[in-house]
Amino acid sequence: MTLPLTLDSxxxxxxxxxxPPSPGFLPARRQAAVLVPIVARPEPGLLLTRRAPWLRKHAGQVAFPGGMRDASDPSLCFTALREAQEEIALQAQDVRLIGTLPVVxxxxxxxxxxxxxxxxxxxxxxxxxxxVDAIFEMPLQEALRLSRYTSLEIHREGMMHQVWLSWYQDYFVWGMTAGIIRQLSLQIMPELAT
Structure with a gap:
């Protein structure tokens, strides 16, 4: 049995x-940032959103708050905080930044x-x-359990892409969001792979 994951651990x-270092093969692209909010509970949570169903891109998808870097943003951390404030009214002073994950x-x-x-x-x-259609919290220990993610290969633009998917309650977590959560898990919780 695995011990509960605490905020301190x-x-x-x-x-x-x-x-790990970000892959060097990413072509020069427009920059964006997302905030991966960890909720400071005795057994921490992971805060996620579901995008509104009428949006032109990624409608109805589970996501982290985030978006494109504005020319006036001094950093990508600033971008993530600004977008979180715009999308879910999360104030920058309420966030303690602890680092970044590899660029995707x-x-x-x-x-x-x-x-x-x-x-x-x-x-x-x-x-x-x-x-934003919904804001919800998932127990962090459950989110980081690697065995909850299923791999699917998708053929797009002449290439095969590996996509990760999972369900949490009524929320379908997949694509880049699931990949970011898996990367966080691989970094800190490899023993929960089962």
Whole structure:
């Protein structure tokens, strides 16, 4: 039986296990960032959103708060915090940034930097009516269990792409979001692979 993952053990593992370097093969792309919010509970949670069903891109998908870097953004960490404020009313002063995960390429042509931050529990978050359909929290230990993710190979633009998918309650977690969660798990919780 696995011991419960605490916030202290998560932080220790995250800080002691640096992520692998970002792949060098990503072509120059537009930059974006997402915030990976870890909720500071005795058994921490992972905060996620479901995008509004009427959006032109990625409608209805489970995602982290985030988006494209504006020319005026001084950093990608700033981008992640700005987007989280716009999408779910998460204030920058409520986020303790602890690091980043390897950059990933998105199907929509962005180079995305996942920014990991710790947030207090029970904040008065509010989904943006224009962008977000739902905000929900998943137990972090459950999110990081590698065996919950299934691999699917998709043929797109003449190449095979590996996509990860999983369900949590009524939420279908897949694509880049599932890949980011798996990467976080591989970095800090390899013993939970089963």
């Amino acid at each position: 998560f932080l220790t593992r995250f800080q002691l296990q640096p992520p 390429g998105s199907s929509s042509g962005f180079q995305v930097t996942p920014v990991v931050g710790i947030i207090p529990p029970d904040l008065p978050l509010q989904p943006s009516a224009d962008e």
